[in-house]
Amino acid sequence: MSKAEISEAVDHEDVPRRSWKQDPDGVRANILQVAREAFAQKGLSGTRIDEIAARTSTSKRMIYYYFGDKEGLYLEVLADAYRRTREAEDALELEGLQPEEALRKIAEFTFDNHRRSQDFIRLVMIENVHEARHMPGSVEMSGENSSAIRMLEDIYARGLEAGIFRPGLSAVELHWHISALSYFNVSNRATFSHIFGDELFSEEGQNTLRRHVGDMILRLVLV
Template sequence: MTQITDPEDDTDLPRRKWKQNPNGVRNDILEVAREIFAKKGLSGTRVEEIAARTSTSKRMIYYYFTDKEGLYREVLADAYRQTREAEDALELSGLPPAVALRKVADFTFDNHRRSQDFIRLVMIENVHNARYMPDASKMSGENSSVIRIIEEIYAQGVAQGTFRPGMTAVELHWHISALSYFNVSNRATFSHIFGRQLFDEEGQAILRQHVGDMILMLVQA
């Protein structure tokens, strides 16, 4: 009698279990791919390495994401999605506008510092001139929450007379992101030239305070 084997099973028990949990398989692939893409970029990443790290197969990766570029695009979208979800979880209701805006700035600085692979992915995608970014309308929708948060804080501050009018939430988001982004994106070259004192715990606390101070000085009436 001819025995029929499953090419995706290959008598591997973990794979059998994962076949019963497709979301778990997909999320595991995204997690491993994010780390490897952030370290090696799109061109330097091999699907075989991702498959080996997840104990799955190239075929399964292609099943979920079509090809390497499709996987890379979904990693980007998922990275942005996770950042937005963390911002949405901020507890800002009832806070004075200046306190709430500083909390957004503090969160952004800390989150960028913790999620250095996210910053590296953004750096890599800028090298590609945003060629692989998900659909612009989709990204705008997913990123609108942080704009809405800042917009509400800023409008409240203007109404109370503590913030000066004439700015937009997008402008404020740009300033907060730029200051927090540089802290990760240029860390290697900056510390090589000027030393690492700004990147130990004390130095990072000082920079974090400065970011909040500068944003508040920018908006205060």
């Protein structure tokens, strides 16, 4: 799409939408947020670009300009969702904590963050149905997720040095266990609560499960 076509596409919108011409980053962020909600609700095949455009502050034409096509938008939504999760982890400031305290904090944070970011979990569920066909390249994804691994490597190394963590584990294994314990709480909530009731999904129940996640991870690593 040429610059003239972009201008024409935007100029055909109403006055509030024309103001987005001066804020391309805002346009892009708005599209990603709306698309994230849509894809999490309906998946890739069930979502239509027309529906996304109707809920954004821009046009269908501009969505194609930024992301190419629906699959390109979906791929960027996935990458952005992982990126946001890593950024939240990077803000934890674990360096000054004792190893066991730092490991509990990241485990319990992951439980809470997954609970707050249910769209993220649903996107991951949908992409697993697609056998990770639309995921960004492995190099890009490993780069996005390397900060989480480095964080766990540092905590685990400090715990080994202090003699309180047992040897023989890896940061990737720890990341798997933490993710698994936190993921199920969101991914299987509907079926689990349908069978067993909602008690574990009350505020008290969630606080208990969060503490269990921290306890289990520490029992895995402590000598």
